[in-house]
Amino acid sequence: MSGYPEKQGLYDPAHEKDACGVGFIVNVNGNKTPSIVENGLLILKRMAHRGAVGADPKTGDGAGILIQTPHDFFVKAASEIKINLPAQGEYGTGLIFLPLEKNTAYAVKKEVEKAAKECGQEVLGWRNVPVNKAVLGETAKASCPDFVQVL
Numbered sequence: 001m002s003g004y005p006e007k008q009g010l011y012d013p014a015h016e017k018d019a020c021g022v023g024f025i026v027n028v029n030g031n032k033t034p035s036i037v038e039n040g041l042l043i044l045k046r047m048a049h050r051g052a053v054g055a056d057p058k059t060g061d062g063a064g065i066l067i068q069t070p071h072d073f074f075v076k077a078a079s080e081i082k083i084n085l086p087a088q089g090e091y092g093t094g095l096i097f098l099p100l101e102k103n104t105a106y107a108v109k110k111e112v113e114k115a116a117k118e119c120g121q122e123v124l125g126w127r128n129v130p131v132n133k134a135v136l137g138e139t140a141k142a143s144c145p146d147f148v149q150v151l
Contacts, residue, residue, distance in 0.1 A: 022046065040065040043081060058137030069093060078151060083125045085151065091124070097145040103147060111151055124151040 023043035025036050039126040044065065063097035073074040078085045085091055096112060113123045129147035136144065 018077055022094065037067060040067075045070075056137040056139040058135070059139040075149070077127055078125070081125055081127055083151060085124070091120075091151060094150045095129070096148050096150055096151060098148055109148075109150075116150075 004016055005011065008012060011065065018068050023040075023046075025039040025043065027033065027036060038064060046070065069088075069092075071085075094112075096108070098108055109126065116123050127149040129149055131144070132145055
C-alpha cells in the first residue's frame, strides 16, 4: 500500500511527489480583506525553509502569494500609462520576464501580442514593474530580467 488514496475523479496518486508543502488562506465567499494577504505573508514567513536558501541567503525559489486581480490598483497604474481598462473581470494581466537585451525584449513582446491576437484578445499595453534590486541576493541580481505586465 502506498499510503495514498485510490485514483478517483481528478486525483491520481501517480502524480504524488515529495514537496515542502503549501498553505492556503481563502475566504470561501470571495470577500477581499487585508487579513487574507497578511495571513498569506505569515504562512510564507513560517515556511522559510521553502526559500531553498543556499550560499546566498537573500536568493530563494520565488515562493509567493496569489491574489485576485486588484482592479483598483490596475485602473490607477494603467491610467498612469494612458490606458483605460474595461470593467473588472473584462480584462486580464500577465507578468512577463523579458531579456535585458532591448531588441530581443521587443521581439518577445511582439510574440506575446501575436499570440493574444490569435486567441481573439487585444493587448492594451505594457506596464514596467518597479523592482527594488537592493533587497535581492547577488545570485538573483546576476540573472534578474526586466519585469513587465501585459494588460
